[in-house]
Amino acid sequence: MTETNNNQPILLVEDNPVDLDLTLRALKSQKLENPILTARDGEEAIAYIEKWEKGDPRPVVILLDLKMPKVNGLEVLKEIKSHPVFKSIPVVVLTTSSETTDVREAYQLGANSYIVKPVDFEKFLDVAKQIDLYWRVLNKTDDNIKT
Template identity: 45%
Template sequence: MNDSPILLAEDNPDDVLLTRRAFTKNGFDNPIIAVADGEACLQALLPEHGPAVDPALVLLDINLPKVGGLEVLGRLRSDPRTRIVPVVILTTSREPRDVLEGYRLGANSYVCKPVSFTTFVTVVRTLATYWLRVNEPRPRTGVAP
């Protein structure tokens, strides 16, 4: 089982709380590092100074202040330090252009946030089970980017 942190880029405090509750309700105790805008997400993953967050998974909303989620994704994929970090877009947008652009920029998955908390818990369980228990995690040490 992968116990590395999850980086949650989400500007809605209610959605951050719901995501934390959904992970807990599903028995996942990975630390969740929440950032409220795209700039903070980039700073956490690609800091100019100091250590970077090394998450098992990034959950990325595309509607973020300061730097939009799709721009964040493009920057993550263009940097060798974060090129292979799993990124799941978790957003309310069902716009085909957003879905297409997310995949074009290198998202590993695109998931629309359900309105119902019960359904959201199920979606989080599915995502967390796959990315933290089923999927073979990327090597973190001893491998050149």
């Protein structure tokens, strides 16, 4: 039986406690049914790959910060997008960096979207609504296809 988008988790990879709280609050305001998993650095994010290989539910989308300790977000993106099975998981880069080199490299590594975090909470809520609408409702994935 294929999982639906509503019960697949969302993986949030964020090291900054303030940004983590802001993102969780914004996502909660959307009344998502999806469980939210968190990784507080790139190393924790990469550890999820092993969990998915062992049968843990893979996320419907990964929200990935770039500027993190231990392993940066671009390395995490590279690991996920080079995996033969998990490369199809949509990855939304959600970061404070608007540097052209970061944007370019993220897309070259396979990012599905690149969003610069707004500072204002109300604008951040708008971003959360758009992420929710696009990734859970509008976007079609191979999990949505009945065979």
